[in-house]
Amino acid sequence: MTVSQDKNKAPFIVVSGPSGSGKTTICRAVAKKLSLYYSISHTTRPKREKEIHGQDYFFTSQDIFKEMIQNKAFIEWAQVYENYYGTSKEIVDTKRAQGIGVIVDVDTQGALIIKKNMPDALLIFIKTPQASELRKRLLARGQDSKEEIEKRLQETKKELLMAKKYDHAVVNDDLNKAIETVMTIIKSYDNRKPITENRT
Ligand code: ADP
Ligand code: 5GP
DSSP: OOOOOOSSOOOEEEEEOOTTSSHHHHHHHHHHHHTOEEOOOEEOSOOOTTOOBTTTBEEOOHHHHHHHHHTTOEEEEEEETTEEEEEEHHHHHHHHHTTOOEEEEOOHHHHHHHHHHOTTOEEEEEEOSSTHHHHHHHHHHTOSOHHHHHHHHHTHHHHHHGGGGSSEEEEOSSHHHHHHHHHHHHHTOOTTSOOOTTOO
16 A cells, blocks of 8 residues: 555655664665655765665765755755765655655754754654664664764764654564554655644
């Protein structure tokens, strides 16, 4: 089943959460099951070994990223863990104009910019049952250095405090259940109306 897709107002879903909470895994699964486009961000972060340019991210130099900021090419952008990340306006607008819903995985700064500028966007925050689970998952993922993992974990408390600003928070304990919960939330949201409930 796919979510309702009005040509002019295809759904726009924003997912955030601490590093290691499972955002990427959940977004990929949900995008596939609900025929949403999982937006590929631009970043100045160095590519991880298993990542592919144009599939995981558009890996971009600082100069090009800054030029894109000047050209207003991003819906939102932010500096996260010393690198820049941004969501391309062109990609999101094109997909939505084609009636294709878009799901983005952005940090809490980016999510709040979207919340302010796009009142119909649905914001979902992903958590783990205990914060200690994050370290375990990041180590198991085996893609970041110990220092990089510690840098990410240091941001966790601040990020968790932002969860209340989201429309929904989902605990990713059992992965399949979390995917189901996110899908249920998305299917029950009416993307043609601005979201006002619980919004401050
Ligand atoms: P994020 O995008 O939030 O940094 P990932 O989706 O990359 O997180 O997930 C981090 C790691 O945890 C990955 O190796 C992923 O396979 C694993 N993972 C995701 N969800 C769960 C879960 N519910 N239980 C155990 N491991 C999980
Ligand atoms: P990672 O380097 O682990 O892929 O992502 C680090 C952080 O950057 C995560 O919190 C992720 O949500 C965030 N991120 C990824 N893409 C974007 C983006 O386009 N904009 C913003 N603001 N954050 C992003």
